[in-house]
Amino acid sequence: MSEPVPALHPLAPYGWDAAWERAFAPHAAAGLEPARVVVELRRHYYAVVTGAGELLAECIGKFHHDAKRDAEAYPAVGDWVAVSPSPGAEGRAQLHALLPRRSRFSRQSAGGEQSQQIIAANIDVVFLVSGLDRNYNPKRIQRFLVAARDSGAQPVIVLNKADLHPDPEAVRAEIDRLVPGVPIVVTSSHTRRGLKLLGGHATPGRTLAFVGSSGVGKSSLINRLARDAELPIGEVRDKDAKGRHTTTRRELVLAPSGALIIDTPGMRELQLWDADEALEEAYADIVGVATGCRFTNCRHEDEPGCAVRLALAAGTLPPERLVSYRKLKAEQAAKAPSLRKPGAVASKPGWKKKEAERAAKPFRHGQHREE
Ligand SMILES: Nc1nc2c(ncn2[C@@H]2O[C@H](COP(=O)(O)OP(=O)(O)OP(=O)(O)O)[C@@H](O)[C@H]2O)c(=O)[nH]1
Ligand SMILES: [Mg+2]
Ligand SMILES: [Zn+2]
Numbered sequence: 179m180s181e182p183v184p185a186l187h188p189l190a191p192y193g194w195d196a197a198w199e200r201a202f203a204p205h206a207a208a209g210l211e212p213a214r215v216v217v218e219l220r221r222h223y224y225a226v227v228t229g230a231g232e233l234l235a236e237c238i239g240k241f242h243h244d245a246k247r248d249a250e251a252y253p254a255v256g257d258w259v260a261v262s263p264s265p266g267a268e269g270r271a272q273l274h275a276l277l278p279r280r281s282r283f284s285r286q287s288a289g290g291e292q293s294q295q296i297i298a299a300n301i302d303v304v305f306l307v308s309g310l311d312r313n314y315n316p317k318r319i320q321r322f323l324v325a326a327r328d329s330g331a332q333p334v335i336v337l338n339k340a341d342l343h344p345d346p347e348a349v350r351a352e353i354d355r356l357v358p359g360v361p362i363v364v365t366s367s368h369t370r371r372g373l374k375l376l377g378g379h380a381t382p383g384r385t386l387a388f389v390g391s392s393g394v395g396k397s398s399l400i401n402r403l404a405r406d407a408e409l410p411i412g413e414v415r416d417k418d419a420k421g422r423h424t425t426t427r428r429e430l431v432l433a434p435s436g437a438l439i440i441d442t443p444g445m446r447e448l449q450l451w452d453a454d455e456a457l458e459e460a461y462a463d464i465v466g467v468a469t470g471c472r473f474t475n476c477r478h479e480d481e482p483g484c485a486v487r488l489a490l491a492a493g494t495l496p497p498e499r500l501v502s503y504r505k506l507k508a509e510q511a512a513k514a515p516s517l518r519k520p521g522a523v524a525s526k527p528g529w530k531k532k533e534a535e536r537a538a539k540p541f542r543h544g545q546h547r548e549e
Contacts, residue, residue: 188229189214193300193383193438198258201277205260210274215257215299216430224253226261226271233271235261241273250284251276254296255428255440256385281330283387298387298428298440303379304329307336307390307399310343310364316356322389323357331387333360334379338395340366367398377403382436392444397425400441404433409441461503467495 187194192214202212213226213235222242226235237245237252245251253259258277264270282299298304306322308314319335326333335353340346346364353362365372379386380403388396397409409431412424425443433439464486468476472483478500489495 189227190383191432191436192227193385194258195383198277202258202260205275208260208274210260210262212277213259213261213271214430215253215255215259218253218255218428222252224259224273226259226273228261228271233261233263233269235259235271235273236264237273241275249295254282254299255430256299256301256387256438258300283325283329283331283389285325297389297442298385300385301329301331301387301440302384303334303386304331305334305336305376305386305388305390305396305399307338307388307394307396309339309391309394310337310346310349311339314349316353318391319353320357323360335360335362336365336372336376336388336390336399337362338365338367338399340364340371341369365399367395367402370402373399373402377435380433380435380437380439383438385430385438385440387440387442389442390444392424394444396444397441400431400439403435403437404431404439461499461506463495464499464503 187199189212194212194214198212205212211228211230213228213233215224215235216227216232217225219225219234222237224235226233253273253276257279259273260275260277261271261273264272279299281301282296283301283304284296304326306319306326308319314337323333323335335357337346337349337353343349350362350364354360363372363375365376367373376399388400390396393412397411401409401411409429410424425441428440428442430438430440467486467489468478470485470488471478471481473481476484476486478484478486486495486500490497490500
């Protein structure tokens with residue numbers, strides 16, 4: 179996909195290549211240096227790696243101005259940016275601009291905001307990790323996959339903690355039927371099962387991101403692939419197999435294999451998705467009857483061919499059930515309006531266009547305007 183890396187560029191190990199070099203040309207002309215975001219420290223502060231080592235970078239005022247509060251306009255881990263050393267502050271840099279992304283894995287921000295939050299940028303492969311203890315959930319895998327397909331990165335499903343499941347191959351077969359053609363790797367960071375297969379993706383200059391719920395073993399797997407990464411690993415509550423959000427920031431590490439691996443905190447939006455699923459499970463009777471409605475988006479009010487109203491009339495469905503189901507569904511919708519429809523979550527095909535528009539804008543940098 180990418181062209182050969184320019185010989186001996188100090189950022190080549192971080193994935194810098196001829197195409198990035200070209201995209202960066204206007205910034206180079208303005209006297210700026212390329213850098214890759216390796217950690218999101220806090221809002222608008224980043225650890226970036228430059229040809230001369232790691233710096234703490236802060237967005238300049240003009241960056242904020244141009245970003246117009248668009249979350250997507252701000253750097254995320256994995257992004258390539260243009261920086262300059264901060265005068266008189268060693269180890270610090272000013273962050274001027276963001277290079278157009280080749281790919282990005284994002285989620286809809288929680289709390290009803292329409293904007294997307296970018297979890298990782300410029301990734302080649304995104305691993306969707308599930309735990310084979312009690313965490314694994316086919317529906318969630320399907321939803322994750324929608325997000326991954328939209329990201330521009332290749333999705334790989336990882337079923338970790340194989341040592342805790344009596345028949346991991348049966349689960350693999352089930353998922354394979356559900357999402358045929360998507361690579362599935364069964365792993366255990368404890369017994370090292372599947373680590374070679376996983377490592378097969380970790381080739382020099384490639385960027386891999388690990389996403390999934392808290393406690394599924396993302397950091398454990400990355401530590402196995404990048405032996406000296408020493409990412410913190412958390413415990414999982416016995417009661418419900420839930421993790422404790424041990425990883426608190428998104429971080430890119432350079433593995434000995436030459437791959438760039440991004441660890442992410444267990445994604446909280448899963449809680450929203452999970453809530454959706456939990457509701458459907460708790461009201462399986464209604465959901466089941468509703469499959470008989472003529473219209474798939476039937477509200478069970480005055481639509482013709484409504485199987486739910488038929489069941490109410492026949493007395494096979496207690497009306498209180500429908501009332502509480504509606505109430506809970508409305509509450510959930512109020513919490514996350516944009517997550518109401520499954521599939522609407524990640525299908526935002528507009529980003530590539532927006533990215534292209536952004537890239538087409540002439541580069542301006544104070545008085546260093548290109549001639
Ligand atoms: N039995 C078993 N336990 C595992 C495996 N991989 C990880 N664990 C355990 O699962 C717990 C959580 O692992 P982490 O690597 O912290 O999980 P995480 O996905 O990074 O979690 P967050 O950082 O909270 O998102 C730890 O106690 C690990 O030792 C595995 O393959 N088998
Ligand atoms: Mg972690
Ligand atoms: Zn109906």
